[in-house]
Amino acid sequence: MCCAPQRGEANESCPWGVTHLVLPLFRVQFASQVGENDDWQPDMTKNPTLCHIGWQYNVTMNDAREKRLAIVGGGAAGLAAAIAAGEAARDAGALLQIVVYERDDRVGRSILATGNGRCNFSNARLQLGEYHNSDFVAQAFTALERLRPVRGCGEPVTSEVSELPRHVGVRDEAGRSVLEFLESCGLEWREEADGRRYPLANKASVVVDVLRAAARTLGVCEQCGVGVKAVEAPRKPGGCFTLRMADGVFERADAVIVACGGRALSALDVAGLRKKDLKPILGPLRVAADDIPFVRELDNIRVRCSVRLFRERGDDLVLLGSEKGELMFRKYGVSGICVFNLSRMARPGDQLSLNFLDIGDLQHARDYLRFRRDKLVARFGVSLTCADLLRGLVLPRVSEALLKSVGIDEGRTCDADTCDELADLLWSYPLEVAGIGDEDVCQVRRGGFSVDGFDSATMQSKEISGLYVVGEALDVDGPCGGYNLHWAWTSGLLAGASACRE
Numbered sequence: 001m002c003c004a005p006q007r008g009e010a011n012e013s014c015p016w017g018v019t020h021l022v023l024p025l026f027r028v029q030f031a032s033q034v035g036e037n038d039d040w041q042p043d044m045t046k047n048p049t050l051c052h053i054g055w056q057y058n059v060t061m062n063d064a065r066e067k068r069l070a071i072v073g074g075g076a077a078g079l080a081a082a083i084a085a086g087e088a089a090r091d092a093g094a095l096l097q098i099v100v101y102e103r104d105d106r107v108g109r110s111i112l113a114t115g116n117g118r119c120n121f122s123n124a125r126l127q128l129g130e131y132h133n134s135d136f137v138a139q140a141f142t143a144l145e146r147l148r149p150v151r152g153c154g155e156p157v158t159s160e161v162s163e164l165p166r167h168v169g170v171r172d173e174a175g176r177s178v179l180e181f182l183e184s185c186g187l188e189w190r191e192e193a194d195g196r197r198y199p200l201a202n203k204a205s206v207v208v209d210v211l212r213a214a215a216r217t218l219g220v221c222e223q224c225g226v227g228v229k230a231v232e233a234p235r236k237p238g239g240c241f242t243l244r245m246a247d248g249v250f251e252r253a254d255a256v257i258v259a260c261g262g263r264a265l266s267a268l269d270v271a272g273l274r275k276k277d278l279k280p281i282l283g284p285l286r287v288a289a290d291d292i293p294f295v296r297e298l299d300n301i302r303v304r305c306s307v308r309l310f311r312e313r314g315d316d317l318v319l320l321g322s323e324k325g326e327l328m329f330r331k332y333g334v335s336g337i338c339v340f341n342l343s344r345m346a347r348p349g350d351q352l353s354l355n356f357l358d359i360g361d362l363q364h365a366r367d368y369l370r371f372r373r374d375k376l377v378a379r380f381g382v383s384l385t386c387a388d389l390l391r392g393l394v395l396p397r398v399s400e401a402l403l404k405s406v407g408i409d410e411g412r413t414c415d416a417d418t419c420d421e422l423a424d425l426l427w428s429y430p431l432e433v434a435g436i437g438d439e440d441v442c443q444v445r446r447g448g449f450s451v452d453g454f455d456s457a458t459m460q461s462k463e464i465s466g467l468y469v470v471g472e473a474l475d476v477d478g479p480c481g482g483y484n485l486h487w488a489w490t491s492g493l494l495a496g497a498s499a500c501r502e
Contacts (some may be wrong), residue, residue: 069256070253070256071100080493081495086098087496089502094500102226106224111485123194143456231268233271233272257499265448273449273461275448276446278446281443284436286437287336288431294401299329299498332353333431353429365424369389370422387399387403443480448469448474454474474489
């Protein structure tokens with residue numbers, strides 16, 4: 001995307017006594033050429049022509065000191081921030097040099113993995129209370145709606161434009177600014193079950209393509225394969241931030257937006273600010289050793305059920321949450337979206353309760369199984385075994401594993417008491433939580449920087465002017481279904497616009 005000289009390349013138009021220059025930020029290869037703590041600028045009188053983002057223009061010394069914005073992380077929040085900053089600079093007629101630093105070999109890779117490769121980028125039915133630190137999130141959503149007035153996004157199809165692909169689903173009033181932003185980048189989308197929004201092309205790569213194209217038209221520079229290990233605050237008012245790279249190189253910026261998450265965030269020192277340890281969530285759950293034989297027998301089996309999560313408090317079991325959907329058994333535990341969502345609250349020692357009947361009341365479950373037994377006996381004129389009663393109700397392997405786990409013989413005659421026993425088993429099968437099952441599968445890491453230290457309307461640090469933190473780098477997360485990407489777009493847009501204004 002950026003035609004600035006790459007790492008290690010010479011640049012005949014930039015003979016300023018340093019090994020090479022990568023714009024829009026100045027990359028100093030050897031600290032011996034210039035003091036690391038000096039606010040260094042090249043002598044523009046030696047060469048007044050500056051190569052910048054694919055075109056050339058004449059600059060003065062003051063022009064060279066126009067704001068430079070560094071964005072650490074090229075995921076959803078980072079790309080949104082870059083585009084918002086570029087738009088704000090363009091609209092204001094200001095010179096803003098923007099670089100996105102991504103330690104991976106390309107930007108947007110985290111977007112490609114979302115929604116099973118389809119990118120569930122938002123949700124029409126966002127429930128703000130589902131977010132961790134929901135008050136902060138609600139304030140940010142309100143700030144974005146005020147910042148970016150919506151200009152006709154998501155209008156229903158009319159006969160005059162029926163030939164154009166439009167959005168399938170019901171329009172809502174929440175999150176309109178995010179939709180307007182993505183539509184302005186060229187994304188067409190559709191709405192599916194539970195309000196989940198996907199690109200019309202049904203591929204996450206389309207989302208990355210439109211974002212990169214929008215960034216490119218605004219002169220945003222990508223620097224991939226570049227890991228930032230530290231961001232140092234200015235040492236004096238009006239000074240520059242210093243970005244220290246993993247290879248020993250350092251660079252300067254007037255403002256910095258931290259937009260990385262996961263392991264990249266764990267390894268990043270941001271101006272000495274404290275951050276919470278990152279905890280993998282939105283992933284599968286591992287069960288206790290006593291429950292391993294049951295789940296191992298059902299490895300890779302999928303069932304539709306409801307799942308509840310309980311925690312012991314004194315002599316009581318307190319319900320923490322419940323989810324419905326497809327559950328997948330793994331050798332180590334259970335997976336699936338319903339489990340992922342409960343993993344945000346689960347901790348070792350909690351209890352999962354699987355309801356294979358998806359009947360809300362235990363007595364109704366007992367009544368149902370008795371009715372089913374009587375109906376089958378009347379139909380076939382013979383007594384039923386437990387295996388007979390469960391046949392056609394659950395998968396054979398599930399039936400076998402359930403009966404085996406509690407020591408009930410498949411051939412046992414199913415009388416009224418046995419019906420109640422089976423109903424109890426199907427209505428609430430317990431599994432003890434031992435922890436997260438596979439951290440690499442987890443979609444989000446909870447933790448990072450506390451929201452208390454940042455302005456909800458701008459994402460700017462309350463301690464360090466010019467420092468912004470967005471997306472997963474803040475201690476915000478939501479359930480599956482487009483919540484976390486919607487937060488990434490929102491926080492990135494707020495920070496990008498603010499970084500240009502300040």
